[in-house]
Amino acid sequence: MTISSCGIDFGTSNSTIAVALDGNISLVPVEETYVTIPSAIFFRHTDNKPFYGRMAVDLFLNRHEGRFMRSLKRVLGTSLMKQGTLVNGAPMNFSLIIAAFLRHIKDKADAWAGHSIDSVVMGRPVHFVDNDPAADAQAQNELKAIAQRIGFTHIEFQFEPIAAAFAHEVRISGEKLAIVADLGGGTSDFTVIRLSNQFIHKPDRSSDILANTGVRIGGNDFDKALSLAAIMPELGYRSTYGPKRLEVPLKPYHDLAEWSKVNFLYTPKMLMQTRQLMHESHDKKRYKRLVDVLEHETGHLLLAGAEETKIALSSEAEHLASFDFIDTDFVIPIKQTLFNEAIQDDVDKITASARQCLQDAGVQPAVIDLVILTGGSTEVRSIQSEFKRLFPNAAIADQNKLSSVGLGLGYDSQYKFGQRGQTVTTR
Template sequence: MTKISCGIDFGTSNSSVAIDKNGHISLVPVEQSHVTIPSAIFFRPVDNKAFFGRTAIDLFFDRQEGRFMRSLKRVLGTSLMKHGTVVNGATMNFASIITSFLRHIKEKADAVAGQEIDSVVMGRPVHFVDNDPDADARAQAELTSIAQRIGFKHIDFQFEPIAAAFAHEVHIQGEKLAIVVDLGGGTSDFTVIKLSNQYLNKADRTSDILANTGVRIGGNDFDKQLSLSAIMPELGYRSTYGAKHLEVPLKPFHDLAEWSKVNFLYTPKLIMQTRQLLHESHDKKRYNRLLQVLVHETGHTLLAAAEKAKIALSAQEKHQALFDFIEDGFSITIGRERFEEAIQDDVEKIAASAKECLQQAGVTNEAIDLVILTGGSTEVHSVQVEFKRLFPNAAIADENKLSSVGLGLAYDSQHKFGSPAITGVAR
């Protein structure tokens, strides 16, 4: 039997898998011809059959009945893993939910390989949970257990930015000092590493990896800040009610701005509370929009509109976001400047983590030859401006933004599980 291993990039927003077959690495089509799949699940009622990726998103936005979930990776290591959630009236734990998604990806890889793959390198952020080593270790243990449940016998992990570096290395002549900037949906991770195509078959890369850092800020946080700044005020965020002009509760708005928390909002208690406050609201028109979102359970549609605005504002100066699912003719025009102001603190924290990585590596900004950008959030205009400012002398590599981690993890699996020396990379 052919020795085949794989690398799985389970991302907050998108996921991918690549296989190493006789030293040849290739990405696996995981949804029709696509080599990436949105990390999304839709459970239909009655039998709780699961649908994944773009199919799940389409079912949800076609207003089919069922339970939709995204950003499941952010649950790893948190208390939510123990508590679980209600799916179409039945309690389901998050380990089972994540297992179903990753099993779907493994089955795609097994089909392409023509056999069951038992060896995997799983990607992981530098920190699943910031400043909490116990939660971080718990998250990796949970992911290990899930990998075992879907049939893997040999499991290892690699930091996602290091995997992204491996994916680019095959094209690098001579030695270059690189920093990998990996901005995903849930985390931003950095690695300073020495790269060369002469190092492709080095078994031990410890001496080449100079430092890695990370912070739990990513594209989902950009969505949240944009939503709170430009969208939620039009739903009554920070408005007041009653004779004492008290501020309305802010938690529902914050939860509506996070993919992993939206589903917990549609409770009779919160809807009743919102109705009661609406009677005393000083801005009934806007606050009623919040009630409509809760009653009709359109929080994910609201978040999708924020995400769409973020993507649009990465390429253009203004975007008109439509919210006619809340109210006929309701739209908000958002300028890039407002978006960039909303995420300024997050971008500064991301840049600070990159600078910390340089300090730990003992190198200067000017010493970096190559900046490898991976992850969809590197498309954001202010992020690009910041990293070009930080590394004015470096070349920028940004191909395969959404799939380079999966490729690199498969490359790493080749070393860790002993298949023949690498012969090429299918991109």
Template sequence: MSTLSCGIDFGTSNSSIALAHDRQISLVPVEQTHVTIPSAIFFQRSDNKAFYGRIAVNLFFDRQQGRFMRSLKRVLGTSLMKQGTVVNGTVMNFSSIIASFLKTIKSKADAVAGQEIENVVMGRPVHFVDHSPESDAQAQAELKEIARRIGFKHIEFQFEPIAAAFAHEARLTGEKLAIVADLGGGTSDFTVIRLSNQSVHKSDRSQDILANTGVRVGGNDFDKDLSLAAIMPELGYRSTYGDKLLEVPLKPFHDLAEWSKVNFLYTPKLIMQTRQLLHQSHDKKRYKRLVSVLENETGHAVLAATEGAKIALTAQDHYNTPFDFVEEAFFIPIKRTLFEEAISGEVEKIVTSATACLRDAGVSHQAIDLVILTGGSTEVPLIQAEFKRLFPNAAIADENKLSSVGLGLAYDSQSKFGTGVQSTTVVP
């Protein structure tokens, strides 16, 4: 078996691939010089040609005609995998869609390696689907089949937080008892693990991994909570209509607040129903904005603006979120306090899962020497404050938030398919 191998971090929001070759670990540029790529696809309407990553995002926001998709990872293990979807009039299954995205990543690594890569460690969350071992196993099986379909012959899996730990381990001096918090777009996963730079070459780390927990909560859920709290009310959410003062249907607003459901809103039936309700609405100004979003298919732009507000509120206390694509000179002011209140329930679930990981490992909060934060959602100030509060004696490591899982998976692939490593680099 070839000792050339790789690790693939297929994320809800961003993805990466890293090579393990000739005792070297290296992140591969997957889009120009970028070593991460947004997990996004745009299918051009004229010929269904697919574009990926930042190009896909730019095409969509430039209002090019076509179908935009994000958060595809969340479809794994669900009934949507079998149902498929209609893309510009053509029925497509999600296995083919995900495979096309991962194939473009693999091709970049194959080009750097100068040969077809056959060995891969795929990252996976601790739980693809909460409280359903059957759906969780189904999701991994689906991802394994997709990996085989794009050309991998030897496929292993590793929990994403464990991979993040491996990426940090090579730089450690001495031994550390660490908890890894991997907060991505779709899931939050935790691992308590003993780390040492002397352990990098060990092929069996089962004795070092003390516990794993995970919950299906991530940055996309933060976006949804913020949208429902601050954005959707300005589109008529929870307004009333008719003589009986009935509340308008809530489902379109909830679907409009989720990346994976927006594309299913643009049906003639729903648009017609929404137009009809507008005539009976008691808040026509706001509810008309919902009609506009559905008619002009700008749901993803609404979500992108919401995500932009979330990111802006990590650095500032107040942000005027622009929605001029809905209505001229329209913006929504949002305070960080409102955002933190909106996501407080999700943060509580995250803290509960982290605490359960400690309990399962049989260690106290005070015993943790190192907290490794990875994933874009760890940028949120409330999250950082909670982890500093939970682990008062620990150092915080939060570099390479978006690429540490990919690096760690490559380290693990070297252990599984080859021999030790020497250093971590980025291929120029």
């Protein structure tokens, strides 16, 4: 007989699933040999067939016809969940879209385990929605309903930074006071927690968790800030039009700079309005680029360029961002200093959330032994510098940035379910 359960990290940018099988915790390959998968879906235009992860991204970037979506997690708890969207002209509910993506991940885990797994710990940010407890509870309930829809019968939740701590705890000798900084695509979450490999099998860890905080800011917000600061001005952002020299509407630019809103711009009304303003624009060369992006529905390519630039600037002083799908030889040189300035407000809010976590825990930064960095946004240089400055006495642990939450959720599923995990005949 075998006992199994799993943990799912449904991330804004990337997702993972880890299976606890007879006491062994393993991340499951979810796309070829990769244990992480971009949280992306591409619905093919001809038949609405869904493709996931890297394949979805590749199909979109190679200009196949269809509907591409990312950052679906950010829709949870918002009015968009009920509103839905059009997918290749057909209305579709976001709960069905998210369910399709998560079912794809579950199918990979079921095939890997050799049976259908019905017990899961779902990761969740400390706050799905900032300063709105009702929307936050709604988001968790929506995710629970989706988990039930795809075949899970035993469903628990765990804060993502706590899960990351569990993943690192197995390698810790002695007892350490740690702060976990989980900076993903959509949220930045913090936990102050006592860790020890002697605590691993404790059924109740509530006394070890000293505080949790979080803010709805992450890598997608860095993409947006960078796009508005360096890219959108080259598409006429904040230019003027008409005899009164009015500023062009800003909403299309802000929506083009946000993964979860790009697709809502591709409407006949929006295209008509931008074409009309084109005739009165005082910067026709740049403003025409906006019209071209809307006409050819290439907003995601713009954001992909912003994301690529953000990643490059973690190691480069300047990056030449190419947007030749708009104009031949259209390249924007973007300096790391400009990026740092663009995201400074977001970095300040993230740091304030970390400080609040320390305050809530009743500890000073100097007594933190270990800083656990997880999530792709911890690669940003200004983030790393800020945390090294804030915790000068702490060791930094940053292994498996993109998979530690999923692995920790797998451990937590073993803690939470134990013998309640599914029991089936061994393969």
